[in-house]
Amino acid sequence: MDNLQPKAEAISTAENNGHVIKQERSHELEELITYLVNYLKPRVLSDLQEKVLRGAWSGQTYVKIAEKTFNDPDYLKGIGANLWKILSEALSENVTKRNIKLVVKRKHQKLLDINQKTHHEEINLPKVTKSALKTATLGNESVTNSYRDWGDAPDSSLFHGRTQELATLERWLIGDCDRNYRRSRVLALLGIGGIGKTALAAKLARQVAPKFDIVIWKSLRNAPNFKNFLSELIFTSGDRQMFCISDTAEGQINNLMDYLRRNRCLLIFDHLDNILASGKLGGQYLDGYQGYGQLLRRIQDESHQSSVIITSREKPTGLSLREGRKSLVRSHVVKGLAKDAMLKILDDRGLTGSESTLQQFCDRCEGNPLILKMATATIEALFAGDLHKFISHNNNLLYGGIWQLLDQQFQRLSGLEQQLTYYLALENKDASFTQLADNIGGKIPYCQIIEALESLQGRSLIEITATGFIQQPIMLEYLKKKLLSN
Numbered sequence: 013m014d015n016l017q018p019k020a021e022a023i024s025t026a027e028n029n030g031h032v033i034k035q036e037r038s039h040e041l042e043e044l045i046t047y048l049v050n051y052l053k054p055r056v057l058s059d060l061q062e063k064v065l066r067g068a069w070s071g072q073t074y075v076k077i078a079e080k081t082f083n084d085p086d087y088l089k090g091i092g093a094n095l096w097k098i099l100s101e102a103l104s105e106n107v108t109k110r111n112i113k114l115v116v117k118r119k120h121q122k123l124l125d126i127n128q129k130t131h132h133e134e135i136n137l138p139k140v141t142k143s144a145l146k147t148a149t150l151g152n153e154s155v156t157n158s159y160r161d162w163g164d165a166p167d168s169s170l171f172h173g174r175t176q177e178l179a180t181l182e183r184w185l186i187g188d189c190d191r192n193y194r195r196s197r198v199l200a201l202l203g204i205g206g207i208g209k210t211a212l213a214a215k216l217a218r219q220v221a222p223k224f225d226i227v228i229w230k231s232l233r234n235a236p237n238f239k240n241f242l243s244e245l246i247f248t249s250g251d252r253q254m255f256c257i258s259d260t261a262e263g264q265i266n267n268l269m270d271y272l273r274r275n276r277c278l279l280i281f282d283h284l285d286n287i288l289a290s291g292k293l294g295g296q297y298l299d300g301y302q303g304y305g306q307l308l309r310r311i312q313d314e315s316h317q318s319s320v321i322i323t324s325r326e327k328p329t330g331l332s333l334r335e336g337r338k339s340l341v342r343s344h345v346v347k348g349l350a351k352d353a354m355l356k357i358l359d360d361r362g363l364t365g366s367e368s369t370l371q372q373f374c375d376r377c378e379g380n381p382l383i384l385k386m387a388t389a390t391i392e393a394l395f396a397g398d399l400h401k402f403i404s405h406n407n408n409l410l411y412g413g414i415w416q417l418l419d420q421q422f423q424r425l426s427g428l429e430q431q432l433t434y435y436l437a438l439e440n441k442d443a444s445f446t447q448l449a450d451n452i453g454g455k456i457p458y459c460q461i462i463e464a465l466e467s468l469q470g471r472s473l474i475e476i477t478a479t480g481f482i483q484q485p486i487m488l489e490y491l492k493k494k495l496l497s498n
């Protein structure tokens with residue numbers, strides 16, 4: 013109840029029935045509202061509804077509450093209207109933003125009595141029935157109780173490390189007034205294959221799930237057709253009414269947007285790169301999959317109370333234009349895991365070896381847990397889990413699954429992107445833009461080189477240092493091997 017300024021708040025507002033409550037200690041009222049919020053939560057009040065309640069309680073206008081919560085005042089008015097409806101049903105009395113205190117005051121004695129009783133059955137307060145809550149909250153048939161569909165989200169019980177990163181991502185997703193972070197409507201977790209995007213998204217989503225009424229995890233691994241995807245999403249959400257309204261993709265997006273406005277949902281779209289085209293600059297949707305781009309654009313641009321986490325090897329088009337430190341759209345490049353977390357994964361797998369061998373092996377895998385796991389599988393199968401035996405025979409990781417992982421990413425590049433990565437591999441050190449443009453450019457216009465570099469960066473395949481562009485060492489190694497074999 014941090015915003016309620018409970019202790020000795022002087023109240024001198026004329027309430028709408030003409031009463032004036034003067035210089036009254038709000039201790040009891042604080043107790044009442046705490047009770048009210050706890051009584052209704054978690055079944056009804058979303059975070060935003062609670063914030064509106066707190067703001068109204070301390071006499072703030074919608075504009076002020078919007079400033080504090082980084083929202084749009086008109087949108088909050090809608091949230092408020094819904095909230096007063098819920099409270100009216102809960103208290104069996106017409107509750108408005110202006111009379112909330114007075115009504116609660118009137119219920120004072122009853123509620124204090126209630127606090128002394130132990131069983132809810134004895135409560136002489138109008139009960140909020142499940143069906144009343146349903147209609148009160150949404151004004152239609154929709155879901156009010158919390159709902160979770162984790163789909164094929166990975167289990168997070170063996171997740172290691174990234175503690176600080178998770179804390180920051182949580183602040184981005186939920187918003188943090190102290191740091192001036194606005195809640196994210198879209199949060200993209202980007203990075204090369206196997207680096208841990210899906211695992212991080214699952215861990216983050218589980219961490220923030222209590223703040224959402226509805227959590228739905230959807231994998232795009234099999235590149236589902238957009239209309240089927242939408243229908244399934246809507247069907248999963250349980251809002252049959254919405255499902256029935258429209259059978260055009262646009263109509264269904266409208267319905268979904270409406271749903272995201274009415275409910276606090278967390279949607280996770282995993283493996284978004286599977287619906288992006290290869291052989292072109294990064295981030296472009298496959299033919300027939302542009303509907304996903306349209307959906308994401310609307311989720312980014314329109315006002316609602318939900319959030320979407322996406323994971324992708326490439327940054328989808330349209331994201332860069334909207335993202336920023338104070339924006340509602342954020343992206344985060346997932347980098348390699350810290351060595352201690354990598355060592356824990358090895359420990360989970362039961363790999364043996366001296367401490368220095370284990371550390372050396374983790375360094376070789378460059379923080380990529382998938383590479384580590386694939387190499388570990390070989391060591392288990394062929395070297396009875398003895399890391400030293402593996403390393404003494406072969407320190408090369410570029411075979412089988414690991415080669416394929418890197419090859420897949422290389423094959424997705426446009427012709428110019430491939431040329432740039434080859435050049436960087438041959439240079440074997442940082443290269444500046446001028447060097448790249450002079451050596452690769454020739455007749456290629458600068459703007460195309462800029463586009464290609466941006467695209468490589470969006471795929472997390474190059475990084476920018478003070479002296480120029482560099483590639484990840486394992487990718488560099490892959491490219492050199494490829495050049496030699498050509």
Ligand SMILES: Nc1ncnc2c1ncn2[C@@H]1O[C@H](COP(=O)(O)OP(=O)(O)O)[C@@H](O)[C@H]1O
Nearest residue numbers: 170171172204205206207208209210211381382
């Ligand atoms: N922080 C972590 N702790 C333990 N295992 C992890 C962690 N991050 C990723 N992994 C494991 O590494 C593998 C690759 O991770 P994944 O999230 O699928 O990568 P990506 O989505 O980036 O391709 C998975 O088996 C996953 O369980």
Ligand SMILES: [Mg+2]
Nearest residue numbers: 209210283323
């Ligand atoms: Mg993944």
